[in-house]
Amino acid sequence: MxxxxxxxxxxxxxxxxxxxxxxxxxxxxxxxxxxxxxxxxxxxxxxxxxxxxxxxxxxxxxxxxxxxxxxxxxxxxxxxxxxxxxxxxxxxxxxxxxxxxxxxxxxxxxxxxxxxxxxxxxxxxxxxxxxxxxxxxxxxxxxxxxxxxxxxxxxxxxxxxxxxxxxxxxxxxxxxxxxxxxxxxxxxxGKPFAKTFRQLPFMIPLPWQCTMIEPAKSLYAQIDGVETGAVSSASILTGFPAADFEDCLPSILVYADTQGAANSAANKLEREFLDREGRFAGKAYQPDEAIAEAQRLAAAASRPVVIADTQDNPGAGGDSDTTGMLRALLKGGATRAAIGVIVDPDSAKRAHSAGQGARVELSLGGKSNIPGDAPLSATYQVDKLSDGRFKATGPYYGGADMNLGPSACLSIDGVRIVVATYKAQMADREIYRFVGIDPEDQAILVNKSSVHFRADFEPIAEAILVATAPGPMALNAADLPFTRLKPGIRLSPNGPAFKREEAIKRAG
Structure with missing residues (x-):
């Protein structure tokens, strides 16, 4: 039937x-x-x-x-x-x-x-x-x-x-x-599964949750080993560490024919998770350090060095308009460099009004009132204009039809900038190409993304660096003003425990 x-x-x-x-x-x-x-x-x-x-x-x-x-x-x-x-x-x-x-x-x-x-x-x-x-x-x-x-x-x-x-x-x-x-x-x-639900006691920065690298790579490989026999489904969730409520935590879910089977599988996955706690860490660079390291690596490379502008990741709630990494590119004298996406509808509109090939004075980006960030006022060259419609062909977007609204490629001092009207995470090479930037020909690419970009960019990358310019998605959850988390939760792997009363006092 x-x-x-x-x-x-x-x-x-x-x-x-x-x-x-x-x-x-x-x-x-x-x-x-x-x-x-x-x-x-x-x-x-x-x-x-x-x-x-x-x-x-x-x-x-x-x-x-x-x-x-x-x-x-x-x-x-x-x-x-x-x-x-x-x-x-x-x-x-x-x-x-x-x-x-x-x-x-x-x-x-x-x-x-x-x-x-x-x-x-x-x-x-x-x-x-x-x-x-x-x-x-x-x-x-x-x-x-x-x-x-x-x-x-x-x-x-x-x-x-x-x-x-x-x-x-x-x-x-x-x-x-x-x-x-x-x-x-x-x-x-015709009847429900037995269920087991476990929460883990520590939060994980987004870049180190990546399943293409350790320790998440081997952790997720454990699922196949438990999802057998009486166990119908098992899931590991590393959590989203930027939501101020009690259940902001990694977790494990198991569904099975019997409660014993569900509990046993959950126990194994929980042990594997906890055993890896100290390995959920990685190297992050300040903006100027990231550009200097990228230039050092690029000097002998035939492929681009890719930098994740992780704290302004629109895939984690950022407005994708901070200018910290753009300033670092210019300060470091980077050439054959590109950054995207900077979302600034007014600048995109003014670029279209000026026309392709024009030079236009703009206060670009920096309009989200992020501490330590501001618009970058300068004269930019309008290299290419687009209506913002294209197909994203990489593994993450998977053929989706994109619409970033009126968009432009602007350039200044050897740096090219993807400027758009609507937000989209820089997780596909087509988001450079639709405004005339060939990502493979760049020495340095700065992507406003934490991890998703790796699916399409890792195959062309000489190296991948993580940078922490000012932005709303703090790499370390301990830097966020939480007040409502579950008391005792570690704000980073092997990091400080959350103390609610102290957090509320700090918040005023």
């Missing part, structure tokens, strides 16, 4: 310390995601791109399910989702599910680290509302980002949560397939 399965998605990664909140129009536009899609639009737009919802669709078609597409939307990371935006989107998903008729299962494409102005646990709240619609017997499965901050409510109100296993996230669609497969098992077995 054909299974009737509803599918929906609502994705946002929330940095509660970021300068700009997520408005409804951000979900409409989509940023690095697709624009908001309803009903049949989901099936038309989501196939063949690297998203969980795409994996749902592919698996369901192979399984012969009848899909009931509700609503799918995502916005690029930022501060809290505005209450009006959350309620409008969550309310529409709930209403569409309510009027969809009986379903055998519900598949959700979620992030796992959404915080709204009025709700700390964005996904838990959504799951609770949707559970109330379908009732206790309809299985609910969800795909999650590896950076999810998992709550007990999320675990209780769903039947299985399945997380990415790669960072850069090149397995988003694959994770959607795995989540759909778990839903299929639940619909066939």
């Amino acid at each position: 054909t299974k009737r399965v509803a599918i929906a998605g609502f994705l946002h990664e929330t940095n509660t310390f970021a300068p700009t909140k997520a408005r409804y129009e951000n979900f409409e536009q989509g940023g690095g995601y697709l624009p908001i899609s309803r009903g049949g639009e989901i099936l038309e737009r989501c196939g063949g791109v690297n998203l969980g919802i795409s994996g749902f669709i592919g698996y369901a078609q192979q399984a012969g399910w009848e899909l009931v597409p509700l609503l799918w939307t995502g916005a690029i990371p930022s501060a809290h989702v505005e209450k009006s935006a959350y309620e409008r989107i969550a309310g529409e998903i709930e209403e569409r599910l309510r009027t969809a008729g009986p379903v055998d299962g519900l598949l959700l494409d979620l992030h796992g680290a959404m915080v709204a102005e009025h709700v700390d646990d964005g996904e838990g709240e959504l799951l609770a509302r949707l559970r109330a619609v379908v009732g206790p017997s309809v299985p609910i499965a969800a795909s999650l980002d590896l950076h999810g901050n998992i709550t007990q409510t999320m675990v209780d109100k769903s039947d299985v949560l399945v997380a990415f296993r790669t960072y850069p996230h090149i397995d988003m669609a694959e994770t959607g397939e795995r989540a759909a497969a778990q839903l299929g098992r639940l619909m066939t077995r």
Whole structure:
């Protein structure tokens, strides 16, 4: 008998310390995601791109399910989702599910680290509302980002949560397939899995969560060893360390036929995780140091040295407009260098008004009021203009159609700058090429990204450095003004424990 399965998605990664909140129009536009899609639009737009919802669709078609597409939307990371935006989107998903008729299962494409102005646990709240619609017997499965901050409510109100296993996230669609497969098992077995949920006691800086390098590489390799026999699904989530609430933590999820099997697998993964705590660290450079080291390496290299401008990563809530690394490039006399993306709608507009080949005075970037940052006022050459539309072909975006709005390549003193109207993480070489910059021909590339860029840039990189120019996504969580974390949590691997009373006093 054909299974009737509803599918929906609502994705946002929330940095509660970021300068700009997520408005409804951000979900409409989509940023690095697709624009908001309803009903049949989901099936038309989501196939063949690297998203969980795409994996749902592919698996369901192979399984012969009848899909009931509700609503799918995502916005690029930022501060809290505005209450009006959350309620409008969550309310529409709930209403569409309510009027969809009986379903055998519900598949959700979620992030796992959404915080709204009025709700700390964005996904838990959504799951609770949707559970109330379908009732206790309809299985609910969800795909999650590896950076999810998992709550007990999320675990209780769903039947299985399945997380990415790669960072850069090149397995988003694959994770959607795995989540759909778990839903299929639940619909066939007619009863829920046993569950085990564990939280880990320390936070991990984003660059060192990368699964292409140790210790995360070997940690994630442990999943295959436990996901056998009675264990149906296991996930490790390294967490998103920039959300000020109690469940901002790494975690482990295991689903199995028996509670004993679930507990045993979770015990093994927890031991492997804890044994690696001290190895979740790495070398980071101050801006001038990063440029000097990149120039030293580039002098004898035939490939570009890539620098991650990690603290202004738009994939972690930054506005992608700080100028610290651009200043360091100019101060160091770097040539054959490029940086992107600096998001500055006014500068992009003025570049278009001036025209290609013109010289124009601009106060570029630096408009997010980040301490230690400011606009860089100078005369720039307009090298190339673009409407901002192109296809991102690298492994992370996976063929997504991008729209960065009116954009330009500006240059100054041997440094070329990708300037755009809308935010997108510099995680694809096409984000240089669409404004005429060939990334392979540069000596130094500065990417506003923490890790996702590695998927497309590591194959061409002589070396990869991490730099800490001023920005809203502190590399070390101990530098963030937390007040609401779980007491005793270590703010970095083997680092200081969080003391709530002292933190509240410091906050004023």
